[in-house]
Amino acid sequence: MEIVCEEAKFGRSLFERLVLLGHEKHLLNIQYRMHPTISLFPNSEFYEGKIVDAPNVIETAHEKCFLEGGMYGSYSFINVESGKEELDQKNSTKNMLEVAVIAEIIADLYRESVAKKQKVTVGCISPYKAQVNALEEKLCKYIQEAKGTTFSLKVRSIDGFQGGEEDVIIFSTVRCNCDGSIGFCANHERANVGLTRARHCLWIVGNKGTMIKSCSVWTKLVLDAENRGCLYDASDDTNLANAMVHTMVELGHFGLLLKSESILFKEAKWKVNFTNKFFERLSSISNLNMCKQVVTLLVKLSSGWRELGDKSSSKFFEKQGICNILEAYGVDEQLYLIWSVDLIYENSLCTQVLMFWDILPLSQIQQRALCLARVYWNYTPDTINRCLTKRFESDLAYRLGA
Numbered sequence: 001m002e003i004v005c006e007e008a009k010f011g012r013s014l015f016e017r018l019v020l021l022g023h024e025k026h027l028l029n030i031q032y033r034m035h036p037t038i039s040l041f042p043n044s045e046f047y048e049g050k051i052v053d054a055p056n057v058i059e060t061a062h063e064k065c066f067l068e069g070g071m072y073g074s075y076s077f078i079n080v081e082s083g084k085e086e087l088d089q090k091n092s093t094k095n096m097l098e099v100a101v102i103a104e105i106i107a108d109l110y111r112e113s114v115a116k117k118q119k120v121t122v123g124c125i126s127p128y129k130a131q132v133n134a135l136e137e138k139l140c141k142y143i144q145e146a147k148g149t150t151f152s153l154k155v156r157s158i159d160g161f162q163g164g165e166e167d168v169i170i171f172s173t174v175r176c177n178c179d180g181s182i183g184f185c186a187n188h189e190r191a192n193v194g195l196t197r198a199r200h201c202l203w204i205v206g207n208k209g210t211m212i213k214s215c216s217v218w219t220k221l222v223l224d225a226e227n228r229g230c231l232y233d234a235s236d237d238t239n240l241a242n243a244m245v246h247t248m249v250e251l252g253h254f255g256l257l258l259k260s261e262s263i264l265f266k267e268a269k270w271k272v273n274f275t276n277k278f279f280e281r282l283s284s285i286s287n288l289n290m291c292k293q294v295v296t297l298l299v300k301l302s303s304g305w306r307e308l309g310d311k312s313s314s315k316f317f318e319k320q321g322i323c324n325i326l327e328a329y330g331v332d333e334q335l336y337l338i339w340s341v342d343l344i345y346e347n348s349l350c351t352q353v354l355m356f357w358d359i360l361p362l363s364q365i366q367q368r369a370l371c372l373a374r375v376y377w378n379y380t381p382d383t384i385n386r387c388l389t390k391r392f393e394s395d396l397a398y399r400l401g402a
Helices: 002-007 014-020 036-046 096-116 129-145 188-195 208-213 217-227 238-251 276-284 288-302 362-376 381-388
Strands: 075-079 085-087 093-095 120-126 151-157 166-172 198-206 231-233 272-274 327-330 335-346 349-361 391-393 396-398
Touching: 036 075, 036 188, 036 198, 036 217, 075 217, 093 096, 093 129, 096 120, 096 129, 096 151, 096 166, 096 198, 096 238, 120 129, 129 151, 166 188, 188 217, 198 208, 198 217, 208 217, 217 231, 238 288, 272 276, 276 349, 288 335, 288 349, 335 362, 335 381, 349 362, 349 381
Parallel strands: 075 198, 075 231, 120 151, 120 166, 166 198, 272 349
Antiparallel strands: 085 093, 327 335, 335 349, 391 396
């Protein structure tokens, strides 16, 4: 439906229609709304630098801090990696990872506003109706609870926000793909409207890689933000990173979550590898808390934590003769994580990695161990010894080759 409307040019404003009919246009060249750091890019990109910042927006009083940290300054692009764009039933696009990030930011804004009795008006906007709906559903609590407080929140489409303004605008760009396809975001008029609604703070939430590849106004915006030191990774904020991980587990996006370069393993001391069987098992677990326990155990192991004392898992593998290689750590009283230290070669150098083979109940471990024993029978004694070599520092295991 959105594509049909775009092709029919339903998104044209009244002013655009009047100009197309031949009416003369006049540029209002003084802006009284935006902090100068917000107006800088739109002025250059859309108005050829002809817009002048009024004295009221240049004053120190117009620069307000609603949350601590550079990410929450007057202007920023907040990069959300590992997102996944999806279509709703009406073929409109949404990105639930961006929804999670924005919801966490809104929660912080709400708490700060109420605690400090600091008045703040916030607008969340997006080009896509599906994203607007997802944001409304996620943020309805704050929309309702904010009534009668110093905090107010509106969630609208870009078209629905035309002519509006708020203290803080959070712009969700939604698109996240490999080919730089950004749909409605490529529209200059919509981009202009979305980027010029904020008085004090404009925080743009999106995927840096997709926007750069789009060969559009957004390519320029991201590169400009990077050059100005206004580009931040959402994963650098602990609360945002936790919200992203929780959402990816909740949605079952394990393929994205369990990549070596994902936010989950950002502080890892060990590289990690997973078998297809592991992903199948994890995806089949319907209990959300159980999935969280598995993820927590993966993070602990990749950080160097190990069970100390006698190897409680060796009894599972004695018959197969691989008790020194395979490990079985309990996720809970029912499921066990089957893993081992393996080897990979990087730039002709051999290095240890963690290989996660499976997640199994106790009754199935022996059978799985038999299958894995066949894998290890192909390893040379030297390879086995390299896998078994351990280096500990302050009770943490470090990989060889690191």
